[in-house]
Amino acid sequence: MISELRVATVAVADLERSCAFYADTFGYVRLGEGTVGGPAAERAWQMPPGLTGRAVVMGPEGATTGLLRLVGFDAPGEPYWGDYSRAQDYGHYALNIRVPEIRTAIARLRGAGGRSKSEPTHWTVMPDLSAWDSLSYDPDGVILDVFELEPGEASLLAGYDGRPSELQTVAMHVSDARASAAFYQGLGYAELYEKLIERMESFFRLPPETGLHNINLYMPGDTLTGRVEIAQYVGFPGRDQRDRAVPPRLGILSVSMETDDLDATSALVTKLGGEPVCEPVELDLPPYGPARVRTFFGPDGEVLEFYQCG
Numbered sequence: 001m002i003s004e005l006r007v008a009t010v011a012v013a014d015l016e017r018s019c020a021f022y023a024d025t026f027g028y029v030r031l032g033e034g035t036v037g038g039p040a041a042e043r044a045w046q047m048p049p050g051l052t053g054r055a056v057v058m059g060p061e062g063a064t065t066g067l068l069r070l071v072g073f074d075a076p077g078e079p080y081w082g083d084y085s086r087a088q089d090y091g092h093y094a095l096n097i098r099v100p101e102i103r104t105a106i107a108r109l110r111g112a113g114g115r116s117k118s119e120p121t122h123w124t125v126m127p128d129l130s131a132w133d134s135l136s137y138d139p140d141g142v143i144l145d146v147f148e149l150e151p152g153e154a155s156l157l158a159g160y161d162g163r164p165s166e167l168q169t170v171a172m173h174v175s176d177a178r179a180s181a182a183f184y185q186g187l188g189y190a191e192l193y194e195k196l197i198e199r200m201e202s203f204f205r206l207p208p209e210t211g212l213h214n215i216n217l218y219m220p221g222d223t224l225t226g227r228v229e230i231a232q233y234v235g236f237p238g239r240d241q242r243d244r245a246v247p248p249r250l251g252i253l254s255v256s257m258e259t260d261d262l263d264a265t266s267a268l269v270t271k272l273g274g275e276p277v278c279e280p281v282e283l284d285l286p287p288y289g290p291a292r293v294r295t296f297f298g299p300d301g302e303v304l305e306f307y308q309c310g
Contacts, residue, residue: 004226015072032287066166077248088238128152242301
């Protein structure tokens, strides 16, 4: 059994500032804290020797999945995406959070120290689902896709408790959307929707006539939180960033999935084409405590952390 995306790990420059931002903007609370460091963490997280970090896990009160693990390291770092002048490059690039009313949420985001990239835009996702979508930056320049949904009664996304959500999806740029989807479907994910988005160049700030091939995947079960969102800029290729997306650089460093059999999962990921970052290690992993952990590179160099508790 492999879970949905339980956690996204994000390196930040000022941990307390980032915690305050997510609390003020989305009402997130602290769900766990811990220290990251030592030889095992250095191998799994690709940390330079001697680097340590303090982690705070946040999300809506009571949440257990789709969580945000903010990590402040004891050495300075720059955003590995830089100024996003190469937006076509590959890797994890956005945290997607659902809100009840988008303009109120964007006002809170700006007041808490974030800034806007693209104003809210309305588009049809599928026949029974449309959205008001926006792109913003958190205080470290991490892209936040903040959105309000208008689902039909029969939509899988119709159920909603009316508060800012957990991480609905973590979005990543890829070289080949169908190949990337096949990899994650091999892990057990299923397709929620697939769409070629055109005439949205101004919203995404893309060159003219660049299409966005978007595939949204979920793990079948009792939640639609923690989805994988795949985005390929058609006709606008980029490059792998695995050498840059490492501590203490800032940004989305990895996503984490729980497994009940790390060895079997490791064999499956390898069979699907994943590349091991390290052998299994024992870590005290916030917010879960002691766990066996192994990290892999996905098809476009994105880091995937698999963990088995206990």
